[in-house]
Amino acid sequence: MQPESLRSEELFFTVPLTGWSGGEPFSQSALTALEQGQIISLPELGFPLNAKEMRCLNEGTVKKGRKNISYRALSGKITGVAHPQDEDLIRGLLQRHHQACETLVRSLLPHYTGALHTPVNTLRVHPVTAWKKGSSWRKDDTRLHVDAFPSRPMQGERILRIFTNINPHGESRVWRIGEPFTAVATRFLPKTGHYSPWLCALQHKLGITKRYRTRYDHLMLGLHDAMKSDAEYQLSGLQLEVRFPPGSSWICFSDQTPHAAMSGQFMLEQTYALPAEAMADPQRSPLKILEKLTGALLL
Numbered sequence: 001m002q003p004e005s006l007r008s009e010e011l012f013f014t015v016p017l018t019g020w021s022g023g024e025p026f027s028q029s030a031l032t033a034l035e036q037g038q039i040i041s042l043p044e045l046g047f048p049l050n051a052k053e054m055r056c057l058n059e060g061t062v063k064k065g066r067k068n069i070s071y072r073a074l075s076g077k078i079t080g081v082a083h084p085q086d087e088d089l090i091r092g093l094l095q096r097h098h099q100a101c102e103t104l105v106r107s108l109l110p111h112y113t114g115a116l117h118t119p120v121n122t123l124r125v126h127p128v129t130a131w132k133k134g135s136s137w138r139k140d141d142t143r144l145h146v147d148a149f150p151s152r153p154m155q156g157e158r159i160l161r162i163f164t165n166i167n168p169h170g171e172s173r174v175w176r177i178g179e180p181f182t183a184v185a186t187r188f189l190p191k192t193g194h195y196s197p198w199l200c201a202l203q204h205k206l207g208i209t210k211r212y213r214t215r216y217d218h219l220m221l222g223l224h225d226a227m228k229s230d231a232e233y234q235l236s237g238l239q240l241e242v243r244f245p246p247g248s249s250w251i252c253f254s255d256q257t258p259h260a261a262m263s264g265q266f267m268l269e270q271t272y273a274l275p276a277e278a279m280a281d282p283q284r285s286p287l288k289i290l291e292k293l294t295g296a297l298l299l
């Protein structure tokens with residue numbers, strides 16, 4: 001059976017920026033679109049690398065067994081670099097990427113300035129297909145899902161991500177995008193399991209989770225797992241395959257917009273956390289949507 005399709009104009013809000021500043025004229029409509037679960041598409045916004053940095057675009061740059069290289073701008077800490085001699089170069093690249101993302105947020109999403117926190121910059125050098133090999137269905141990001149992390153409970157905070165395809169060989173990043181969050185939640189909430197506050201307290205005490213896993217986090221993980229484990233939904237659920245070419249960027253709330261990474265290699269990613277109350281309309285947050293659907297307070 002062929003999957004039903006979504007229309008691209010329902011999923012995207014396109015902003016024709018060619019540089020990381022100057023987003024002011026689009027800021028109000030971009031904010032509204034983003035909070036409604038749309039993806040802000042920046043088809044002409046690339047992030048050029050210099051010749052030395054380009055040489056780091058190979059799978060040997062990342063430590064064996066790691067999915068990517070991560071950089072924490074606030075501490076300057078970088079993890080996942082295979083060879084110590086590459087560290088300064090990649091730190092410099094990710095530092096510059098972080099600064100570009102800060103500039104972009106200040107002009108395109110000024111409402112969030114000062115509220116976004118815990119920035120993490122990621123350099124992905126493996127092809128998407130490499131992660132699939134040997135990973136469990138739960139870790140398989142080629143299945144439609146909303147982001148929820150087992151060890152890092154968000155406690156109602158949002159996950160905002162800025163992606164840039166830096167593939168030097170012309171290869172697009174291919175995603176599937178799914179139906180709106182309320183539809184996903186309505187469909188899969190009955191399949192989320194029982195919540196045990198005691199077990200979550202124990203997991204936190206033992207360091208299995210970095211923070212206490214709230215009922216909200218339990219439901220978000222439940223949605224993530226129920227979506228990924230439903231083979232029929234993956235095949236036939238409402239969705240659209242989209243391509244992000246090299247030299248383009250896109251922004252979404254990855255805890256809200258169902259997505260699946262199907263193919264592509266070499267990407268820069270900026271992740272931020274955002275308190276739901278810092279949104280222009282917090283009622284659009286997964287927290288408020290889930291509270292409405294369950295009729296319960298989830299924090």
Ligand SMILES: [Fe+2]
Pocket residue numbers: 141145146147254259
């Ligand atoms: Fe994801």
